[in-house]
């Protein structure tokens with residue numbers, strides 16, 4: 001085996017991770033929205049609202065929603081940018097993009113561009129966007145540093161990066177409860193609702209392998225951002241990192 | 247939460263009223279209000295304002311330090327020059343830039359009472375808030391933004407651990 005990386009708790013070849021992640025999201029795509037609501041008890045909507053509130057996106061802005069999946073953030077951005085703004089939903093996975101398109105249509109949102117792209121090599125010009133965000137996507141990316149550099153590159157000077165991702169719980173009691181929930185209940189929910197215990201086991205494991213708040217902040221600054229702050233949500237189950245390109 | 251609310255309100259106002267903030271572009275302005283332990287860093291870029299907790303080793307262009315009385319009086323419309331004359335404020339850097347930030351704060355629809363009460367919970371907040379509201383009444387363009395802001399804030403309150411009974415510690419970094 002050559003260079004390895006983690007896929008949940010397993011070590012796999014770097015080259016293999018992307019296709020394994022693809023397998024997970026191909027498998028969960030159809031039930032993704034339902035499972036999001038079940039697993040987070042609906043709280044993911046509040047985390048996303050908080051992200052939008054932090055974005056300062058307004059009329060005329062250009063926004064890129066990376067790993068946008070079924071488009072929860074895109075729908076909210078679209079309302080903010082008005083007719084002169086633009087929102088692009090990009091994702092590496094065709095099945096997720098398909099579900100995203102369906103979801104946006106169901107919400108009456110049509111004025112959005114869809115781009116199939118790997119976050120590690122974004123097909124956009126330098127200095128294009130006022131805001132770039134990635135929600136619950138970064139932990140699935142193999143080369144996170146490369147992806148963060150790309151996000152910095154495509155942002156305008158003064159543009160905002162938002163990373164919403166599962167993180168390190170601050171309180172020990174909550175951590176224990178959360179561990180129990182993630183490793184015992186989530187895979188069971190996955191089995192019950194989506195007939196797919198393995199994918200949900202991966203999702204729970206990948207959260208634990210993701211860098212904690214401070215590590216991610218350092219990675220963001222190393223990628224070229226001048227400012228980065230984070231805000232813990234729900235006791236650190238999730239953190240929102242907000243960075244500015246100067 | 248606190249910083250986010252100020253940031254959101256300022257940016258909403260800049261947008262709704264098409265305010266040009268080019269003159270303070272690329273500047274970091276620090277504002278410290280003694281007694282209520284309020285310390286904020288304002289960064290202006292890409293036609294918007296960011297309210298930061300720390301300047302992250304960057305050079306501060308203008309630093310403003312004042313007490314709560316001076317802060318209240320600034321919100322009532324006292325100019326920075328008047329406050330300097332009364333020796334109620336300390337400024338390091340360009341006074342014009344400081345005045346521009348002050349103008350922005352005064353003309354915004356920030357509910358200082360609500361924001362500061364999270365910090366102090368004392369009568370100061372009430373006084374500040376009342377003064378601020380009186381100033382605002384009549385001058386605010388009411389386009390429903392307050393309701394929207396309020397909705398966002400309630401949502402945020404639901405998930406912000408700093409407000410939760412279980413996670414009392416401040417967690418914003």
Ligand SMILES: C[S@@+](CC[C@H](N)C(=O)[O-])C[C@H]1O[C@@H](n2cnc3c(N)ncnc32)[C@H](O)[C@@H]1O
Pocket residue numbers: 021025066067068069070071072090091092093096117118119120134135136137140141142
């Ligand atoms: C958990 S979903 C999040 C979807 C959406 N952002 C949300 O918050 O509901 C993760 C998404 O990341 C996408 N993804 C995984 N690896 C990626 C990569 N290297 N580049 C872009 N997207 C990727 C997946 O296809 C999936 O749609």
